[in-house]
Amino acid sequence: MGTKLRYLLKKKIWIPLLVVCAIAGYLFVYNRPIELQKATLMSTPVMYRDGLTRPYTRLPDDIAAPNVNVFYATDRQPTDAAIINPLFYGNDRSMNLFLGQATVRFGDEDMQWNAIEEASLRKDRDLVIPLEIVKNHVIHTIDPPIGALETFFQARESGKDPFTNALEKRLSHSENKDIYIFVPGFKVDFTYPVLVAAELWHYLGYSGVFIAYSWPSRQRIRDYLSDVETAAFTAQHFRLLLLYLARIDDVERIHILSYSAGARIVSQALHEIRLMVQGLTAAEINARLKLDRVIFTAPDIDMMLFAARYRDGFEDIANTITIYTNANDTALNWALRFFGWPRLGAPGEMGLTPEELKALEGIRKTESIDVAAAEEAATGNGHGYFIKSPWVSTDILLNLKHGLNPSQRGLSRSQDGIVWEFPDTYPEKIKNLIRR
Numbered sequence: 001m002g003t004k005l006r007y008l009l010k011k012k013i014w015i016p017l018l019v020v021c022a023i024a025g026y027l028f029v030y031n032r033p034i035e036l037q038k039a040t041l042m043s044t045p046v047m048y049r050d051g052l053t054r055p056y057t058r059l060p061d062d063i064a065a066p067n068v069n070v071f072y073a074t075d076r077q078p079t080d081a082a083i084i085n086p087l088f089y090g091n092d093r094s095m096n097l098f099l100g101q102a103t104v105r106f107g108d109e110d111m112q113w114n115a116i117e118e119a120s121l122r123k124d125r126d127l128v129i130p131l132e133i134v135k136n137h138v139i140h141t142i143d144p145p146i147g148a149l150e151t152f153f154q155a156r157e158s159g160k161d162p163f164t165n166a167l168e169k170r171l172s173h174s175e176n177k178d179i180y181i182f183v184p185g186f187k188v189d190f191t192y193p194v195l196v197a198a199e200l201w202h203y204l205g206y207s208g209v210f211i212a213y214s215w216p217s218r219q220r221i222r223d224y225l226s227d228v229e230t231a232a233f234t235a236q237h238f239r240l241l242l243l244y245l246a247r248i249d250d251v252e253r254i255h256i257l258s259y260s261a262g263a264r265i266v267s268q269a270l271h272e273i274r275l276m277v278q279g280l281t282a283a284e285i286n287a288r289l290k291l292d293r294v295i296f297t298a299p300d301i302d303m304m305l306f307a308a309r310y311r312d313g314f315e316d317i318a319n320t321i322t323i324y325t326n327a328n329d330t331a332l333n334w335a336l337r338f339f340g341w342p343r344l345g346a347p348g349e350m351g352l353t354p355e356e357l358k359a360l361e362g363i364r365k366t367e368s369i370d371v372a373a374a375e376e377a378a379t380g381n382g383h384g385y386f387i388k389s390p391w392v393s394t395d396i397l398l399n400l401k402h403g404l405n406p407s408q409r410g411l412s413r414s415q416d417g418i419v420w421e422f423p424d425t426y427p428e429k430i431k432n433l434i435r436r
Contacts, residue, residue: 039195041106041120041129042387043376045203045394046427049123052434055205056117060173063206065113066106067134070198071167074098074214075237076190078138088136089190093216093230097142097237099163102212103135104198120202131195139163144240168250170209177252178208178292179245180400183238185260185300186217186227196387200257203393204401211245213238215265224338231264239269246289253292255400256318259386260331263299263306263344270294270317271309282316291318293400297386299323299344300335306344315365322399323368324385324392325419331383367406367420369395374422391422394430408433 047053059065075097076089089098107116107129119127140163160168171177182200184193197212204210215234217227245254258266270291277285294317299306315321325345326332332346371377374391385392398409410429411420423429 039131039192039199041131041202042199042393043390044121044123044125045397046390046430047394047397047434048121048203049390049427051121052431054121055203060206062170062173066111066116068104068106068198068201068206069101070104070194070201070210070212071099071101071163071170072194072197072212072214073237073241074100074190074216075234076214076216089214091189091216091218093233095144097144097240098138099140099142100136100138101166102133102194104195105132105134106198106202131198133191133194139166142240142244144236164248167209167245167248171250174206174208176207177250179251179254180204180208180210181213181241181254181256182210183213183215183256183258183262183266184217185262185298186224186231187219187221188217189219190214199387200397203397207401211241213241213262213265215262217261227261228264231261232268235265235268235272238265239272242269242273242289242291251290254290255293255295256291257295257297257386257396257400258299259297260300260345260383263296263301266294266296267299267301267306267309267314271312271314274309274313274317278313282313285316286319289317293320293322293403294318295322295324295396295399296344297324297392297396298326298329298332298346298383300332301344302339303342303344319365320399320403321366323366324371325368326371326377326382326385328372328378328382330381368418369406369411369420370414371422373424374426391426395422398433 048055056065062069074089075094077092077094078088078098079090106113111127111129115127116129119125119129140161167179180197180201182193182197184196193212193214197210201210215238216230217223242254245251256266273289274285277288280288323344327346329343329346332343335343336346371385371389371392374385374389376389377385377392379385379388386396387393395409395411398404406420410423410426410433412423413419414421
């Protein structure tokens with residue numbers, strides 16, 4: 001046996017065997033079954049700490065907490081799994097847009113709602129609150145029309161579909177008739193945006209309607225380039241969703257919160273809509289599209305590409321466009337090295353010139369916010385601050401729920417007067433704001 005082993009080593013037959021074993025190991029690690037992404041409730045925003053305000057004094061009649069129904073839209077291809085399984089939607093693309101509702105449970109089965117409510121408003125939380133999808137079902141499917149761009153703003157469907165009816169029923173239980181849409185980044189499964197939408201809606205006091213947009217990204221870093229192309233693919237479906245929602249009479253305003261690579265989807269869809277309606281004024285677009293607040297957090301998109309879209313009147317598409325940036329965002333700094341062009345969310349030294357930044361300042365509908373000084377903004381790789389930083393999440397909620405400008409939200413101008421920043425006294429400013 002020893003002689004045979006020495007013979008194999010001498011002939012270097014072990015080399016191809018080692019390569020085969022390495023490939024087998026690689027395939028095992030990177031192609032094993034996908035596990036559901038889980039979440040725990042985000043840190044308590046500053047605006048709710050120490051009982052400053054209580055958003056759950058009276059829950060809407062259709063909210064049976066701790067189980068909460070969250071709407072979703074997805075162009076992920078359904079799998080053969082049972083429809084109650086959150087993995088009912090896989091990673092493959094679909095040419096259809098599926099509209100449905102998922103039931104998210106806050107806390108473990110033995111947790112009572114009053115304990116969850118108290119813990120979710122506490123600064124130093126001693127109770128871990130997990131989030132889990134317990135039920136999921138499709139309500140309606142949209143098969144996008146071919147060659148019908150010019151009819152989007154003119155045509156109206158003759159009858160209401162089940163998803164429209166479900167949205168209107170939800171709005172009938174809310175004084176707020178707004179829709180909030182969350183668009184995630186890459187490397188997530190169907191579950192992630194639904195859970196994030198649930199916790200954001202939780203801190204909006206279950207006001208209006210919250211929709212999670214789950215595009216068919218994959219869950220591996222090595223699929224980054226593939227997801228970049230998928231983001232361009234799904235932009236058409238997101239555009240269709242916005243136009244679909246704008247036709248619902250009961251909807252007053254639509255707000256969008258995008259994260260990371262979700263900026264690619266949102267900005268492309270809105271840019272395409274703006275090009276479709278070149279003959280309309282900003283006021284006419286707003287009246288038909290109903291877009292109010294569009295927020296880009298940690299946007300992973302070429303800064304110059306984004307800025308170039310303003311040449312086509314991109315700012316006319318919404319009432320306010322908010323861009324959050326963080327120079328210490330490690331993920332976007334790696335994207336800069338990969339693409340060679342500055343990212344909108346972490347401009348760095350290769351960013352726009354002072355003259356170009358000054359020009360952006362003149363766009364009255366766009367506000368740029370530097371989060372570097374915000375509490376917990378550097379947690380992890382500094383990329384997920386929109387829910388990890390209680391200061392940033394507070395600013396987002398005040399923006400979405402109350403439509404306040406940066407100064408009213410407690411932010412301060414930077415020394416150059418171009419961007420907004422979080423001052424050291426931010427928590428005290430928020431306390432004074434809540435008291436008023």
